[in-house]
Amino acid sequence: MAQPIFPIALCALLLLSACSPPPKISRQTHPLPAGVDTARSEIGRSGGVFIDSSPGEPSTFNPLVSEDATSGGFIGLFLDSLVHNNAVTQEVEPGLAARWDIAPDNRTFTFHLRPGVLWSDGHPFSADDVLFTFQAIYDPRFPNRAAFDLSVDGQKFKVEKIDDLTVRLTTPQIYAPFLETVGGVGLLPKHELEPAFRDGTLLKSWNVSVAQKEPQRLLATGAFRLRSYQPAERIVFEANPHYWRADAQGVRLPYVDFLVTKLVKDANASTLAFATGQTDAEGLSPDNVAWIDRYASRYGFSVFNRGPSPNTGFIWFNQNPGHDTAGKPFVTPYKLAWFTDRRFRQAISHGIDRQGLVRGVLFGRGQPLWGPETPANKKWYNPNVTQYPFDPARSRALLAEAGFQIGPDQKLHDRHGNLVEFTLNSNQENQLRVNMATAFKENMRDLGITVNLSFLDFGTLVGKIQDSYDYEAGMLGLTGGGDPAGGISVFSSKGRLHQWYPNQKTPATPWEARIDQLMSDQLHTLDYPTRKKYFDEVQKIMSDESPYIYLVTANAYVGLKDRWKNIRIPPLGSLVWNLDELWTPLLTP
Amino acid sequence: MIPFILRRLTTLVPMLLAVTLLVFILMSLAPGDFLTPVKAQRDINPALIAELQKSFGLDRPWYQQYALWLGNVLHLDFGYSWTYKVPVAQLIAQRAPATILLSVTSLLLAWTLAIPLAVLAAARPGGWIDRLTSAAAYFALAIPEFFLALLAVWMAARTGWFPIGGLTSLDHDFLSPAAQFLDIAHHLILPTLVLGLGGVAGTLRVLRANVLDVLQAEYITAARAKGLSEKVVLFRHVLRNALNPLLSTIGYAFAGLLSGSLLVENVMNYPGLGRLVYEAFIREDQFVVLGSVVVACSLLIVGNLLSDLALAWSDPRVRYGR
Numbered sequence: 001m002a003q004p005i006f007p008i009a010l011c012a013l014l015l016l017s018a019c020s021p022p023p024k025i026s027r028q029t030h031p032l033p034a035g036v037d038t039a040r041s042e043i044g045r046s047g048g049v050f051i052d053s054s055p056g057e058p059s060t061f062n063p064l065v066s067e068d069a070t071s072g073g074f075i076g077l078f079l080d081s082l083v084h085n086n087a088v089t090q091e092v093e094p095g096l097a098a099r100w101d102i103a104p105d106n107r108t109f110t111f112h113l114r115p116g117v118l119w120s121d122g123h124p125f126s127a128d129d130v131l132f133t134f135q136a137i138y139d140p141r142f143p144n145r146a147a148f149d150l151s152v153d154g155q156k157f158k159v160e161k162i163d164d165l166t167v168r169l170t171t172p173q174i175y176a177p178f179l180e181t182v183g184g185v186g187l188l189p190k191h192e193l194e195p196a197f198r199d200g201t202l203l204k205s206w207n208v209s210v211a212q213k214e215p216q217r218l219l220a221t222g223a224f225r226l227r228s229y230q231p232a233e234r235i236v237f238e239a240n241p242h243y244w245r246a247d248a249q250g251v252r253l254p255y256v257d258f259l260v261t262k263l264v265k266d267a268n269a270s271t272l273a274f275a276t277g278q279t280d281a282e283g284l285s286p287d288n289v290a291w292i293d294r295y296a297s298r299y300g301f302s303v304f305n306r307g308p309s310p311n312t313g314f315i316w317f318n319q320n321p322g323h324d325t326a327g328k329p330f331v332t333p334y335k336l337a338w339f340t341d342r343r344f345r346q347a348i349s350h351g352i353d354r355q356g357l358v359r360g361v362l363f364g365r366g367q368p369l370w371g372p373e374t375p376a377n378k379k380w381y382n383p384n385v386t387q388y389p390f391d392p393a394r395s396r397a398l399l400a401e402a403g404f405q406i407g408p409d410q411k412l413h414d415r416h417g418n419l420v421e422f423t424l425n426s427n428q429e430n431q432l433r434v435n436m437a438t439a440f441k442e443n444m445r446d447l448g449i450t451v452n453l454s455f456l457d458f459g460t461l462v463g464k465i466q467d468s469y470d471y472e473a474g475m476l477g478l479t480g481g482g483d484p485a486g487g488i489s490v491f492s493s494k495g496r497l498h499q500w501y502p503n504q505k506t507p508a509t510p511w512e513a514r515i516d517q518l519m520s521d522q523l524h525t526l527d528y529p530t531r532k533k534y535f536d537e538v539q540k541i542m543s544d545e546s547p548y549i550y551l552v553t554a555n556a557y558v559g560l561k562d563r564w565k566n567i568r569i570p571p572l573g574s575l576v577w578n579l580d581e582l583w584t585p586l587l588t589p
Numbered sequence: 590m591i592p593f594i595l596r597r598l599t600t601l602v603p604m605l606l607a608v609t610l611l612v613f614i615l616m617s618l619a620p621g622d623f624l625t626p627v628k629a630q631r632d633i634n635p636a637l638i639a640e641l642q643k644s645f646g647l648d649r650p651w652y653q654q655y656a657l658w659l660g661n662v663l664h665l666d667f668g669y670s671w672t673y674k675v676p677v678a679q680l681i682a683q684r685a686p687a688t689i690l691l692s693v694t695s696l697l698l699a700w701t702l703a704i705p706l707a708v709l710a711a712a713r714p715g716g717w718i719d720r721l722t723s724a725a726a727y728f729a730l731a732i733p734e735f736f737l738a739l740l741a742v743w744m745a746a747r748t749g750w751f752p753i754g755g756l757t758s759l760d761h762d763f764l765s766p767a768a769q770f771l772d773i774a775h776h777l778i779l780p781t782l783v784l785g786l787g788g789v790a791g792t793l794r795v796l797r798a799n800v801l802d803v804l805q806a807e808y809i810t811a812a813r814a815k816g817l818s819e820k821v822v823l824f825r826h827v828l829r830n831a832l833n834p835l836l837s838t839i840g841y842a843f844a845g846l847l848s849g850s851l852l853v854e855n856v857m858n859y860p861g862l863g864r865l866v867y868e869a870f871i872r873e874d875q876f877v878v879l880g881s882v883v884v885a886c887s888l889l890i891v892g893n894l895l896s897d898l899a900l901a902w903s904d905p906r907v908r909y910g911r
Contacts, residue, residue: 148634232860459621
């Protein structure tokens, strides 16, 4: 390898080569499919390279293996599904199925596929691919996440081929999030993957090694297809020449030629790359917005406020009445009595200065949170939940009502004279959370409550919460948003993430029983207003009873270069929703 | 010679057994496992977690897992990465070239800079070259590699002379082969400097002492008395003899470069083995961790073997036999 003895000469040479214009690709022109979908957006111009960065590395390009959002995001670029969940409007839109009918029994869905759609290798897409995908998902040889999402109480859906372009899916019972769930299922090419399906190696196909060596084997129906993958460096997608969408003038989408994602592990480095004009888009955290804005005019970008993020942050008390194998209770009995007292939890909630958290920890870029959904989830958010504004006097009144009193040592004691003190566990990796825990400790001191903070490694924390139950209070966050069905493991008393008392055999309290009933009811009707009514009540009960004491939600920000037109930024999920419609009048960055 | 090599290679077996056993015990003691992040996601079915646990063997005690792994290794199967679903050997082979490239360039840098400087410094002890190189060497030895890496990234960001991390530019795929070569060379400069500088300093100090030692030898006086030019004396007679002890450290140097690159690769976003291993440790991707430990141990032993052989080749007095 060349020795860096003459770095300056090398630099000069490199600058020369770097000034070459971006490559022009000749787009193969294939006729548009008969079932082409015409975009209603502004007419743009083809060409250009869109550059962004990702902190995570895809672990696979196989949708049956993918469990993480990073891999899922990359897979979604090239594998299309029957329907789309529009992240901006939160409505279900046609995808590879141009339309669908719902039979009066609300269990039978007939999908009419777009005629003439081809895979990126030119092979026709048909009902056989849909059947193959479901066959692969339900095959017990290939344990995968979708198999559980696509069944109700362990019963699979019935999938039938009516003709080459018509598929009928039947659910065993009415299943409310059916269309949303189907929208997340990337359809697999039967002609490419059937051999692997037969010999049982399906989970090993389309792995990162295949993506690196034979990217063309990852067949696409989406707007893009994989061009190259360099582990730990970058992923390059190029326009899929057989994509099934076009603009009003009949020009095939997507407009951009290439989609380049830099794989940058360190969040600061990727933010810096955006701030110095090297990438086109970047998700920004609230604490970075102010300084990045100063570079906006120099590098020609703007920072957009997406509004509240779907991430919730909360504190909860361990209400698990059980004991470990040695017979020792998980929670000291007199403390369990406080934690299971609603007035105690409400008093804590009133004692937290959430506006102060927003100002001090989030630099004013966020808002207080009172319930399990944030306003980001427009379709399901209930604004009318019980609120607990900062009110120490109200806290003291509630505590007095529950038998607590301030002792001569100026500390709070319960009716039996026990000092009110607990340990709050959180994970050390999240700095914002660490700051919030510290502020919470200060707030509690004003009420005479002693809070000990314990910051653990994430793995240890999850072990305590889910396996050993050996803790008093916890502070974590969950990403909400989407359909209420996604929250069943949190809200239902049987749930694994019902953290204050998980995996209950029978609901411990009447209000938990009521939530169980509501969560089950909302799952078995397709009527949106009815479901919304049920889920609104769940949110109301969660804030009334405060098993989770919700804290704040930070706003989410996106930085985007001004040269891109036709941008639609969704409140949650990917930075740009309509990558296929994006275009730029300036081809060089 | 051959029995010697075989004997050295057989010491690999007990050492690998001990090290992998230790790693296995430590990983089972560490909190959480590979599935911890999956468990913390709200919409993953518990039945799927149970199935994954079973398919990974995480539901068994650690000694059973270790025995299973060992059994597979006997068939040369090092397991597969749980994260990437790719055989570990394949994954390591995928990332190794970048790390080997960096190791070779920084070793070359260390030796090409250190050898002439050490000889020149020792030729006039206390002269200005000697004092300058000594000061620089102490300085370089005192700065930790990761800090140097941070400084380098900061410098690259401030001046724009060098790329901020990585091995290739974004438009690498679209460049001509010559431009691709230059692109890689440009990206290699900073990591090579960061990783090589410590090596330059260390080699320089050792070699300078050796050269000074050899200069006192009688045969050097004899060479001078013969009327050989000072240049020939220094570089043919002195250096040849002074290099021998250094050759025996090259094995360590090679293994050390791999572990040093772990930090540098992560700070400088360099796509090599170091990043893969670090991520595997964080995620507790068991077999990748074990595989990389096996590779590192083997490198250490093979590196030492190679330096012993090099010593035998360069110094006729050294003989390995029965």
